[in-house]
Amino acid sequence: MWSAVTYEDHPWVFRDDINVPRRARLGGSEPYSAAVSARIAKSARLDVSGDTLTLVSEAANEIARFDAELGSELGPFGSILLRSESAASSKIENLSATAQSIFLAELGDPSRRNASIIVANTTAMQAALRLADRIDAGAILAMHEALLSASQPQLAGRWRDQQVWIGGNDYSPHDALFVPPHHKRVGAAIDDLLTFIDREDLPPLAHAAIAHAQFETIHPFPDGNGRVGRALVHSILKAKQLTRKVTVPVSAGLLADLPSYFAALTEYRAGDHEPIVRMTADATFRAIGNGRTLVQDLHQIHDEWRGEVVARKDAAVWRLAELALRQPVLDSEIVQRELGVAPHNANTALALLEDIGALKKISGNHRYRKWAAKDVLDALDRFAERAGRRQPPPS
Numbered sequence: 001m002w003s004a005v006t007y008e009d010h011p012w013v014f015r016d017d018i019n020v021p022r023r024a025r026l027g028g029s030e031p032y033s034a035a036v037s038a039r040i041a042k043s044a045r046l047d048v049s050g051d052t053l054t055l056v057s058e059a060a061n062e063i064a065r066f067d068a069e070l071g072s073e074l075g076p077f078g079s080i081l082l083r084s085e086s087a088a089s090s091k092i093e094n095l096s097a098t099a100q101s102i103f104l105a106e107l108g109d110p111s112r113r114n115a116s117i118i119v120a121n122t123t124a125m126q127a128a129l130r131l132a133d134r135i136d137a138g139a140i141l142a143m144h145e146a147l148l149s150a151s152q153p154q155l156a157g158r159w160r161d162q163q164v165w166i167g168g169n170d171y172s173p174h175d176a177l178f179v180p181p182h183h184k185r186v187g188a189a190i191d192d193l194l195t196f197i198d199r200e201d202l203p204p205l206a207h208a209a210i211a212h213a214q215f216e217t218i219h220p221f222p223d224g225n226g227r228v229g230r231a232l233v234h235s236i237l238k239a240k241q242l243t244r245k246v247t248v249p250v251s252a253g254l255l256a257d258l259p260s261y262f263a264a265l266t267e268y269r270a271g272d273h274e275p276i277v278r279m280t281a282d283a284t285f286r287a288i289g290n291g292r293t294l295v296q297d298l299h300q301i302h303d304e305w306r307g308e309v310v311a312r313k314d315a316a317v318w319r320l321a322e323l324a325l326r327q328p329v330l331d332s333e334i335v336q337r338e339l340g341v342a343p344h345n346a347n348t349a350l351a352l353l354e355d356i357g358a359l360k361k362i363s364g365n366h367r368y369r370k371w372a373a374k375d376v377l378d379a380l381d382r383f384a385e386r387a388g389r390r391q392p393p394p395s
Contacts, residue, residue, distance in 0.1 A: 005038055035178070037218050066248060078247070089226070091384070140190070160221055161183050178269065213264075253287030254280075291383075321358070328380070
């Protein structure tokens with residue numbers, strides 16, 4: 001068995017600036033118990049069944065195959081899969097939005113709060129991948145900074161300096177489902193985790209799963225722990241060179257069975273790391289199947305557009321068709337910048353795709369007009385719908 005968390009008592013003092021019901025104040029005056037995360041840096045070893053080891057190996061092979069398949073034709077698929085994974089990770093936190101809302105938020109539309117948060121999660125994922133070659137405390141803080149700098153700047157990029165808890169009530173940790181370590185233990189616990197991440201004696205997928213569970217146990221931030229912890233998975237997979245080109249949407253696999261995911265985290269804290277390792281491997285198969293379906297849908301959409309466009313071989317519209325797959329909400333300025341063309345050529349290309357129904361005007365006057373590739377947005381929304389649905393077992 002993996003080492004379980006232990007617990008220690010701490011006094012609890014209610015903050016003066018919070019109105020607390022008398023009943024809660026009376027019941028919460030006793031000391032509370034906070035977890036002490038197990039040290040896993042060097043002594044802990046992988047101890048799972050042969051079946052789980054086989055599953056982990058097969059899942060790792062599937063990841064490598066998926067990465068290789070798309071690596072030669074990355075085009076729009078890398079960015080689309082990254083955005084899809086960010087949206088799925090946010091949905092685990094009950095933050096959801098349509099694909100169109102997310103892309104509009106990327107273009108600066110502040111009217112959709114959930115979409116803006118998902119965009120920030122995409123930025124955190126990008127930071128995680130950029131920093132994969134040096135996963136240290138600074139890298140984790142940078143992921144958190146990218147995630148919360150816009151919505152909660154007072155918390156962004158800082159370890160917590162207060163006790164947090166999961167479940168229960170808002171007043172005290174006494175009735176919580178889980179109370180992470182006291183904030184004074186966060187620094188040492190993160191150092192231990194980082195030493196564990198540096199190890200080279202574990203299968204990469206199992207390594208990432210355990211590191212994620214340990215991170216969630218430490219819970220080093222007041223907010224954003226789940227999303228940063230899942231971004232850390234991708235950083236580790238890239239650091240261990242299991243992925244090289246694309247982001248495997250593991251969170252989209254976890255979405256299909258959230259109760260099992262949360263139960264696996266609970267079992268990890270009780271000393272059994274096998275469920276989270278197995279859960280992550282199972283999620284990988286679901287995620288890759290879902291990702292392949294999305295890529296097939298995008299291929300089909302692109303082929304249909306190309307079959308209907310009539311233009312010179314060197315016309316900008318052909319490149320615009322590829323741009324619209326990875327950026328399905330756009331305007332003339334984006335087309336000019338991304339394709340390096342003059343305004344007239346950008347508008348001509350937009351008009352050609354609008355004529356065949358590939359793009360549709362969705363907002364703005366002539367100067368600020370935006371277009372959407374509805375077929376692409378529909379494919380992304382179908383991806384999200386599949387991610388949240390339990391898949392039937394193979395027949």
